[in-house]
Amino acid sequence: MTSPNVRLAQRRGLIALMGRETRRVVSLWTQTILPPFVNGVLLLAIFGGALGSRIEAIETIPYLTFILPGLLVMTVAVPSFSNASTSLFQAKSEGYIDDLLTSPLRGWHLALAYLGGSLVRGYAAAAALAVAALPFAEARPNAAAAVVALALTGLLFGSLGIITGVWADTFDQHSFIASIVVTPLALVAGVFYAAGSLPEPWATLTRFDPLFYLVDATRAGLTGFHEAAVWLSLAITAAAALGAFTLASVLLGRGWRVKA
Amino acid sequence: MTGLTKVYADGTRALDQLDLEVPRGVFFGLLGPNGAGKTTLIGAATGLIRALRGSISIFGFDAVSDAHARLLVGVAPQDVHLDRFLTAREVLTYHGRYFGMTRRQAEARADELLTVFDLQAKSKIKPNRLSGGMRRRLLLARALVHRPRLAFLDEPTAGVDLELRHDLWRYLRRLQGEEGLTVVLTTHYIEEAEELCERVAFIRAGRIVADGKPADLARTFGVERLEDAYLAAMR
Numbered sequence: 001m002t003s004p005n006v007r008l009a010q011r012r013g014l015i016a017l018m019g020r021e022t023r024r025v026v027s028l029w030t031q032t033i034l035p036p037f038v039n040g041v042l043l044l045a046i047f048g049g050a051l052g053s054r055i056e057a058i059e060t061i062p063y064l065t066f067i068l069p070g071l072l073v074m075t076v077a078v079p080s081f082s083n084a085s086t087s088l089f090q091a092k093s094e095g096y097i098d099d100l101l102t103s104p105l106r107g108w109h110l111a112l113a114y115l116g117g118s119l120v121r122g123y124a125a126a127a128a129l130a131v132a133a134l135p136f137a138e139a140r141p142n143a144a145a146a147v148v149a150l151a152l153t154g155l156l157f158g159s160l161g162i163i164t165g166v167w168a169d170t171f172d173q174h175s176f177i178a179s180i181v182v183t184p185l186a187l188v189a190g191v192f193y194a195a196g197s198l199p200e201p202w203a204t205l206t207r208f209d210p211l212f213y214l215v216d217a218t219r220a221g222l223t224g225f226h227e228a229a230v231w232l233s234l235a236i237t238a239a240a241a242l243g244a245f246t247l248a249s250v251l252l253g254r255g256w257r258v259k260a
Numbered sequence: 261m262t263g264l265t266k267v268y269a270d271g272t273r274a275l276d277q278l279d280l281e282v283p284r285g286v287f288f289g290l291l292g293p294n295g296a297g298k299t300t301l302i303g304a305a306t307g308l309i310r311a312l313r314g315s316i317s318i319f320g321f322d323a324v325s326d327a328h329a330r331l332l333v334g335v336a337p338q339d340v341h342l343d344r345f346l347t348a349r350e351v352l353t354y355h356g357r358y359f360g361m362t363r364r365q366a367e368a369r370a371d372e373l374l375t376v377f378d379l380q381a382k383s384k385i386k387p388n389r390l391s392g393g394m395r396r397r398l399l400l401a402r403a404l405v406h407r408p409r410l411a412f413l414d415e416p417t418a419g420v421d422l423e424l425r426h427d428l429w430r431y432l433r434r435l436q437g438e439e440g441l442t443v444v445l446t447t448h449y450i451e452e453a454e455e456l457c458e459r460v461a462f463i464r465a466g467r468i469v470a471d472g473k474p475a476d477l478a479r480t481f482g483v484e485r486l487e488d489a490y491l492a493a494m495r
Contacts, residue, residue: 006327009360016357024345095341099402102306102335103358104327259310260268260303 006104014109017100021087021117025124032083036125037132040075044068044133047192058194059225065137066225069146069218070191072126076153077211080122081161081182084114088165089174092258107253111162111245118158126150137222145230146221152237153214157182159244166251166258189215196227213237264314266300266466274300276466278314282410282444282459287436289457290446291490297466298446299338302412305444306335318410331359334408338415338446340395342387348398349374349383352405359406366405373401377431393424400428404435410442417452429455450487460486462493469493 025032048064055063091097100110160182168174189211195203206212213233220226226233252258264278274297282288290298303309305316305323307330316323323329342351349370356366374380377397387395396416403411413432417425433456436443447453453460454474461471470477470493474486481489 003328005360006331009331010327012360012362013358016354020343020345020354027345091343094344095337095339096343098308098335098337098341099343099355100358101308102330102333104330104360105358106327255310259308260300 009104010106010109013103013105014113017105017110017113018116021113022120024087025083025117025121032079032121033124033128036075036079036122037128040071040125040129041132043071044129048133048136058197061223061225062138064133065223066219067192068133068137069222070189070215071133072130072146072150073153073189073211073215073218074186074191075126075129076122076150077157077186077214078178078182079125080118080154081157081164082178083118083121084158084161085165085168085174085178086161087117088114088162089168089171092165093171097258101255101259106249107251108249110252111159111249114162114165115155115158115245115248118161119154122154122158123150143221145234146218148234149214149217149221149237152234152241153211153218156210156214156237156241156244159241159248162248163244163251166248166256169257185209185211190227191215194225194227210237210240261301261305261316262314264301264304264312264316266297266304266309266312274466275304275312275314278463278467280461280468280471282442284319285440285442286458287432287443287445287456289453289460290444290463291448291450291453291460292446292463293448293494296463298463299414300466301463302335302337302414302444302446306330306333306412308335308337331406332409333412334403334406334410335412336399336403336414336416338418340392340399342395342398342402344386344388347384347386348379348390348394351387351398352402355402356405361406369405369407370401373404376435377401378427393420396420396424397428397431400431404439404441407439408441410444413443413445415446415448417447417449425449425452432456450490454486462490464494 048067058066164174164177189209190206195206195212198206213228213236216226216228217230217233220230261278261280264275266275267273292298300309304312318329319332321329346354352370352373353366356369357363374383379394379397382390382394387398400416417428435441445456459472460474460477462469470480477489478484478486481492483489483492
């Protein structure tokens with residue numbers, strides 16, 4: 001059983017590492033927060049503004065309002081993923097992760113701290129995008145389903161980022177997952193269209209993309225329109241986020257591909 | 261350490277049923293050729309090596325499963341890897357906090373060690389802007405921030421010039437004396453072991469082949485100098 005002294009040390013260590021990760025995000029804001037924000041604003045301006053007037057409203061929802069929830073999910077998912085995977089990969093490849101591996105911190109402490117930095121990055125970028133876009137959208141902000149879905153997006157993709165950072169031995173492996181898996185998953189998750197409007201098999205395949213449920217639940221919260229049961233979307237992604245975080249904690253605890 | 265065995269994925273048996281006891285409070289030297297298992301032994305005791313067989317007890321705590329053991333151990337690895345996002349002072353303060361110190365305690369201890377290791381003028385510099393010798397000193401300081409009772413120093417003077425080596429010896433002797441540390445030092449330099457270590461073990465092919473006081477080892481091998489005893493043990 002862990003003694004109170006060790007638990008106190010672990011709690012302090014967790015807060016310190018979380019602070020280090022947050023500080024890294026904030027101090028590198030032009031590389032961490034600004035790019036996803038600018039990306040989101042550009043997509044919104046191009047698809048919602050320049051092209052949106054030529055696209056019919058979907059289920060009576062103006063196109064800009066329709067795509068905003070999906071862009072918010074993308075703006076949380078991609079930076080959360082890449083923050084955890086990059087920070088962990090750097091610590092591993094440059095060797096300074098040894099300082100953490102020799103500390104009393106357990107695997108779940110390390111995973112939680114890296115997740116904390118990821119959430120700061122994803123939520124900060126999404127909050128900036130929301131502030132910039134909401135005045136132009138006919139959305140219903142503060143909807144609980146949207147808030148929960150965005151929270152789960154960060155938890156799921158931050159945890160997947162940790163797993164990728166642990167797994168990747170080379171920068172190529174690390175960037176492969178980000179550019180070939182995460183970004184495409186985000187683009188085909190129904191951000192720019194309703195999945196039901198696609199022909200088969202694409203309509204069905206879209207439902208195998210976990211981001212579809214997050215986009216759908218966020219859209220339900222912000223516009224009222226959804227294609228899957230909101231509670232089911234949130235339950236599926238909560239289970240996926242819990243599973244991913246548990247796996248990340250176990251891998252870090254066992255030192256898989258991190259320890260010799 | 262009892263029956264310690266580590267086989268790497270490529271089949272290399274780095275530690276082979278190794279038994280070793282380090283008495284409390286001593287400066288202990290571990291001598292052996294490249295590939296003898298010195299770094300693996302340190303990694304095993306400090307949580308950097310996985311899938312070990314055997315057991316390691318540190319002041320009565322299991323080194324692998326009990327986080328309490330981690331609080332008692334400091335390590336300065338052979339290769340210098342320091343967090344490049346932090347300044348020299350922050351490297352020390354964050355390390356202290358990872359090991360359970362409050363921010364204030366960690367900052368006070370960092371300032372103390374920066375002074376001891378003559379790094380106070382570089383406290384706001386990031387590690388990649390420091391010279392090799394300064395980085396080596398910062399790594400040693402980091403190992404000591406949380407006031408460990410046992411410090412593992414893996415070839416702390418490898419690749420450093422003679423002047424710095426003598427400086428590091430001075431730091432290490434002072435810290436061991438003032439803080440009552442148990443120090444396990446690996447080195448290729450026999451004169452370093454003679455200068456610093458009260459007890460020495462020879463390691464070869466993952467096993468301890470002899471250990472004792474330097475004079476006793478020389479006597480055991482029927483020679484006059486520790487260097488000759490080492491050469492005899494490695495034959």
